[in-house]
Amino acid sequence: MAGRIDARLAELNIELPKAAVPLAAYVPAVRTGNQLFISGQVPMWNGELRHVGKLGAGYSIEEGREAARTCALNIIAQAKLALDGDLDRIVRVVKLVGFVNSTGDFNDQPKVINGASELFGEVFGDAGKHARSAVSAASLPFGVAVEIEAILEVA
Template identity: 90%
Template sequence: MSGRIDARLAELGIELPKAAAPVAAYVPAVRTGNQLFISGQIPLWNGELRHVGKLGAGYSLEEGREAARTCALNLIAQAKAALDGDLDRITRVVKLVGFVNSTGDFNDQPKVINGASELMQEVFGDAGRHARSAVSASSLPLGVAVEVEAIFEVA
């Protein structure tokens, strides 16, 4: 299915990865009412693990931002799968929660998660502006640098 958001992705030269299957005891998405909750996404690209590292211990801020952007692309891919391919059903990005694998003295978590936030605004425009949390984690699954989860409002 191709719509306004798919056209915007094409205009931006953005390709979505395949929606990853869950690797533990959870489902990738749950819809309740007009809200779609997407489970935390790590920087996988079509099954290939990317962005393994710890911010503040040799992994750069720019690499962290790119990891967050990859997570956001996975969030959109999961939303597309949950909405039967119709991203135009997303009326708003409500909230992102970003986890940054970082050392105790690293304090630029918000700058890292901007990689995800800025992508949502690029793709969804004003509807991509959202509430957000950006927190540090001493480790993340598979040693990835970032994990991001989302809540979308849908029609």
Template identity: 65%
Template sequence: MSGEIEQRLAALGVTLPQAAAPAANYVPFVRTGSQLFISGQIPMGPNGIEHKGKLGADYGVEQGQVAARLCAINLLAQAKAALGDLDKVVRLVKLVGFVNCTPDFGDQPKVVNGASDFMVEALGEKGRHARSAVGVAALPFGVAVEVEAIFEVS
């Protein structure tokens, strides 16, 4: 039987993908003590990279939120790869969201809400977290959003 978090994901209609391999010289996660640091995840879907573009030019806030949600799904896939069981997550400590945007775009927090809202849906109270939402001039592969996470784990 799957754990509580996997049951929540199933209720949301979410199947975690296979954790993506790193695209450069880094590891996808590092566990040290009771903390799990997960490298930035991009909106990688079943058919490869999705949501390429710039907020404020190619994408609106709602499309950016969909991209951020997909990043969050990939964060949980990495957490499962690291821990074997998502119920070892004590809490999500922090998310950092990077939004590929035009200089005049100011809705980065609304975009990253796509990831934050999903984490609370998936993890319940364990998913409430500290956060930064940062606008950047470009992201790897031209994606619209990248999100990284720090979890407390048992």
């Protein structure tokens, strides 16, 4: 039986990607107490790297927003795996840290990371409202446009 959040994803016609396996020496999620820390997620979709580019150098804000949304879907997929398939155990999205692969003069990182923040609001409602940082990076792994990590409160 699908839970409330799974039903909400279906209502929004949102499919989650398969949770990606780590490509380096880390684990995708760590739970301590009532917090679940999700490692930085890049825009992968079922093993396929997407959204390679640099904001401010030919990669648009809208493309960056889509990359951020894909990262957010990967965060949800990792949370689902870590919580034994039960997304209803997510009490609140506490914090996101978004890294934007951008040129030195690009300053719209918050607009890019909104792609993730808005998705969390759509899926989790008020529990999706979170603290956030949106920062520039000179480069990101595999040349991706965005990487996002998350802290979730869980039951």
